[in-house]
Amino acid sequence: MKTSRLPLRGRFAPVALGLTLALTLAACGGTTQDDADDEATAGGDEPAATADAGGEFETGLSIAMLPKSVNNPYFEASSTGAETAVGDLEGEYEYTGPSDTSASSQVSYINTLSQQAADVILLSANDPNALCSSLEQARAAGTSVVTFDSDVDPSCRDAFVSQVDGAEVGRTLIEMMSEQIGGEGQIAILSATANATNQNAWIAVIEDELANNPDYANMELVTTVYGDDEDEKSFQETQGLLQANPELKGIISPTTVGIAAAARYLQGSEYKGQIALTGLGTPNQMREFVKDETVTEFALWDPTALGELAAYAGAAVASGIITGAEGETFTAGELGEYTVGADGVIVLGPPTRFNAGNIDDFDF
Structure with a gap:
């Protein structure tokens, strides 16, 4: 090991x-x-x-x-x-x-x-x-x-x-996604592991906002997938999301490994500029994707x-x-x-x- x-x-x-x-x-x-x-x-x-x-x-x-x-x-x-x-x-x-x-x-x-x-x-x-x-x-x-x-x-x-505050993270993520897709369309989540307590808490807030906040009435969460905080698996899950959901408008990835892998896939695909990607990442790992407009905005703490x-x-x-x-x-x-x-x-x-x-x- x-x-x-x-x-x-x-x-x-x-x-x-x-x-x-x-x-x-x-x-x-x-x-x-x-x-x-x-x-x-x-x-x-x-x-x-x-x-x-x-x-x-x-x-x-x-x-x-x-x-x-x-x-x-x-x-x-x-x-x-x-x-x-x-x-x-x-x-x-x-x-x-x-x-x-x-x-x-x-x-x-x-x-x-x-x-x-x-x-x-x-x-x-x-x-x-x-x-x-x-x-x-x-x-x-x-x-x-x-x-x-x-x-x-x-x-x-x-x-x-x-x-x-966990609720603040979830609200920030869904707000950024709404801004990037104009407040309507299908979205998906690329998370870390299925049992990660922080990821699941943020996802629960996103789901609650989608269900109860009228600002997101025209947005639909179609699925949540897990990349297990592994670069290659997250890359493959991103590819699978886009192939399985042709009407998808955006992906939220509340994990630094996931958002970087998803950005790398979008950067080299026909979906660049067509699919919004936001989530949690570090500036150093995401800088090139922001500079070439693969990603518009993401968030994190230090x-x-x-x-x-x-x-x-x-x-x-x-x-x-x-x-x-x-x-x-x-x-x-x-x-x-x-x-x-x-x-x-x-x-x-x-x-x-x-x-x-x-x-x-x-x-x-």
Whole structure:
């Protein structure tokens, strides 16, 4: 199995297990062991986690990022942000994961990181439930778990760093598509994996808008297909969509791999300029398609900032500054102060639209 695993250093080594357990809360990864000993217990066994908003970040934390898959420009950008944050925190950083997008592949990496006594796992999940057992074992061993980009069931992690408000993403996607096809016609969705929580949440908003917003009364979603965040499969799914739906006016691809593959297919086909394509992509991967008018406009947040915020959130949990409870606050370096929302959700910010007028202002 190919990975981008870096050499293990310092506290990632198994011999560090005792020290890591002494610094993290066994059940929740939310405070120090000394603090936990002083707290009232829940049910007589589990120490109640408490936050120390005025506390300082621990140095030397081992923080690992586990994306949906490696060799993905979006996650590589997130890793750059996370690595910068971990460096500022004087910690140890690792970027590792499977080359495919199956939940079972992620499980083995979670187990390995837990065995290596990682203080924090930053996870973009391929399935909301299939990873929970491994995550619970990791947390019980003293590892704090912060999801980013794509969440798991809230009971399986300490906090979730969301790119933006999910409903806002869905509304932005359908609004851009409506503008590009004149508010009428058949559209399709090219998604990542069928179980990706973030993709499915955005698609649900798109479907709701189509069903209930009169602005989209003349638009019809004919199908949703899945490219599994694989370039070639996404390319082939795009071809299949156009062959099977001759009246199709546009494609929404809420995944960076999918939108780039779809754009590449359109660029070399008779459909260029005839089929609207929008979704979520990075400026660097989409620039040529905007410049040659294959794509008019797409959107995204800054994945580098997302990774940076995830790393600070993970370090805040491992340091006892937050536990993931609503209303807690922490400072994420130069990104500023963030407040934990309901269900442990921390929101980065609104999406940015990219088009010919502004795409050269961005480099990620």
